[in-house]
Amino acid sequence: MPGVPDREKKSENCQSCFKMLNGTVPYATFNDGTYSHYYCAQCFDGIGFTESNLSLNTAFSRFIAGKRLSWLARMKYARVFQNLRRWKMGDY
Known part of the structure; x- marks a missing residue:
């Protein structure tokens, strides 16, 4: 896929906001020009x-805002968010 950095394991979703990483939502880059393996450019600069003060609850609320999700789907996504690298590893 053009514009996607080569690496051993590609994250398909941002590990902070869970947006799908693609041409519309690009991977973040470090100051030396290398790509972030985990985060989108909107979450990591x-x-x-x-x-830096964003909480897991706020990030999750933003993700589900405006989506018509069943209770079960909300529970599934809540579990997904708890296991995203930023929140699981304490990278905030």
């Missing part, structure tokens, strides 16, 4: 997170 090469130095740190663009919203």
Whole structure:
């Protein structure tokens, strides 16, 4: 896929906001020009997170806002969010 960095394991979704990483939502880059393996350019600016005080609950609320999801789907996504690298590893 053009514009996607080569690496051993590609994250298909941002490990902070869960947006799908593609041409519309690009991978973040570090100051040296290398790609972030895990985060989109909207969440990570090469130095740190663009919203350093963002909480898991706020990120999850933004993700589900406007989506018509069943209770079961909300529970599934809540579990997904808890296991995203930013929240699981304490990278915030």
